[in-house]
Amino acid sequence: MATRVNMTAADFIAEAGAETLTDTDTLDFFGHDVYQRGADLLCVVRPKNTAELSAAVAAATSQNIPVIPRGGGMSYTGGYTTDQPGAALFDLGAMDRILDINETDMTVTVEAGCTWAKLYEALAPRGLRTPFWGTLSGLKASIGGGMSQNCLFWGTGRYGTAAQSCLALEVVLADGTVLKTGEGFTRPYGPDLTGIFLADTGALGMKATITMRLIPEAEAHGYASFSFETHEETLAALGEIERAGVTTECFGFDPSLNAIRMQRDSLGSDARALGKMMKKQGSVWGALKEGAKVVVAGRDFLDEAKFSLHVLTEGRIQAAADDDLERARAIALKHGATETENTIPKIIRANPFGPLNGMLGPDGQRWAPVHGLLPHSRAQACYDAVIALFASHKEEMDRLGVFTGTLISSVSGSGAIIEPCLYWPDASNPVHAASMDPSHFAKLPKLDHDEAAWQLVQKLKAALVDLLLEHGAAHLQIGRTYKYRESLDPAADDLLLSIKKKVDPNNLMNPGSLGL
Structure with missing residues (x-):
């Protein structure tokens, strides 16, 4: 009995059956997400199945210990980091069947x-x-x-x-x-x-x-890339393409993000990825031709592009994929596009789950995206406001080495994602080292923490979150970053609170996330 009296809270959770870790290195690693570190954790729990997960959650909350779920660790919006110390973080990576x-x-x-x-x-x-x-x-x-x-x-x-x-x-x-x-x-x-x-x-x-x-799975595919002079043209084309329902993916980059991608990617890995895809489709000759095209095109084809847009189509037969592609092409050209080499969509599709080397900038800079989902009717005004925000901080950003690049993407039936990405000189954290390709990570410069740049990024991120709220944007990775509850109708917010109270009466399930 004396032993049970002296048990720690982590020991009590461990008795429920799931692996429970309390060593310093593990707690520090799982205290980070891609963007920042949260408060100190009590323990990390690694259940292997639903029964172990259920028992460990019950054991923790019976002791009034907050519990936090973590998936693959790719959150950059505080999805599993908290400012409340002493939580039990549940790493669900072992439940992967x-x-x-x-x-x-x-x-x-x-x-x-x-x-x-x-x-x-x-x-x-x-x-x-x-x-x-x-x-x-x-x-x-x-x-x-x-x-x-x-x-x-x-x-x-x-x-x-x-x-x-x-x-x-x-x-x-x-x-x-x-x-x-x-x-x-x-x-x-x-x-x-x-x-x-x-x-x-x-x-x-x-x-x-x-x-x-x-x-x-689709049996036929189509790919096309376009360049535009302005974001207005790019967003107009993206919107019309989405409404036409002809693409499975439609995304683009501003000139700055184009430049960042061109610095980061490798021609050799591009050619190998395309060759692998073509061989899977039964064409050794096609593999050789596509690999050669990547090397010949190099990374110069977007050097002078103001904005880029990339579309992918698919179908049961090639004629269907080609017809959708031709419809997307006609829309893009109508909005002032110049068609360019379709290397980027082919490369991405050839290796859809590639190494996560974009988590740091080309010279080791830290990276943090901030996004909003907007109806097409409001996307351009929001993009204009983002440009104006960065222009108002240009002097300070230039002085501290903070720069940006913006991604746009269509979402079927919903509108457009606008995602400004912030880059700044700063030290990487353990999540970067564990997630990126080791050889790529080893080649990057190792930067020191830059407090002034970090504070500016914090300020810019908060300003972007407020700007997106003002423009009525919705968000996907809400976490602890976006102002979800502020956007709700009061009656809807009351309903949300009542649901939370019913399923989590003591507010122990990932407290603070979703604004709860």
Whole structure:
């Protein structure tokens, strides 16, 4: 009995059965996300299945210990970092099994820690995939995290965000209860209970398993790239292309982000990735030709481009993919585009889950994106405001070595993502070292912490968040960064609070996330 009296809180959680770590290095590593470090953690819990997850959550919250879910660790919005010390962080990476692939009902069920890359590779031999099939960080990013953050990229131009491919969930609530939502083959059935826990950034419960729709993998593809003189032309073309419904992905970069990408990427790896893709499609000669085209085109084809836009199409037969591509091409040219080499979309599609080397700038600078999702009717005004904000801080940014680049992307049925990325001279953190390709990370200059640059970035990020709120933007990775509750109708906010109170009466499930 004396032993139990002297047990620490972490020991009590460990007794529930899941691996529980308290060493200094582990706690420090898991205290970081891509952007910053949160408060000190009590412990890191690594459950291997839903039963261990449920028991450990119940053990922690029974001791009034906050619990925080972490997927692949790719958050940069405070999704799993908190300013409240003493929390138990749940690393769900060991819950990575693919539990069921049902080719009759066209569904797949996975544990929350399964990565997008692992699922895609498992489905590929069957000629299947999910409609939304991952983020560019999918080598590390987990499906549970993607459903919590409502991520986007692969398939977003046609099928929307991650949440729109989800059919059902198993969620562990704050008291350890395992809640099953949905029937697993259709959504919704009655009120959308599954939807309550999607895009919640882990504030309402921890996802244990996810069931998603399956579709046949595309058999034919099309690629095109365009340059524009202005962001107005680029956004107008992107909007019309999205409304036409002809692309699976449509994205672009401003001149600064184009320049950053050209510095960072490798011609040799580009050629190899394209060759690998062509060989998979059964064309050795095609592999040689595509690799040669990359080397010949080099990275000069966008040097003089003001803005770039890249489109990818797909279909059951090549004629369908080509027809969609021709429609996208006609729209882009109508808005003043010049067609350029389609190297970038081909390279990205050839290696959809590549190494996460964009987490630092070309000379080792830190990176932090800030995004807003806007209807096309408001996108240009918001982009203008972003430009004006940076112009008003130009002198200070230049002096401290802070620079920006902006990405835009279409989201089917919703509008346009505008994502200014901040770069600044500063020391990397452990998440960068663990996530990037080791050889690439080793080549980058190792910078020291720059407090003045960091403070300016903090100020710029806060100003961007306020600007996006003023323009009525929505957000995906809400975490602890975006002002979600400030954007809600008062009656909707009351409903959110009542749901939180029901599923987490003591506010122990990722407190502070989602503004709760």
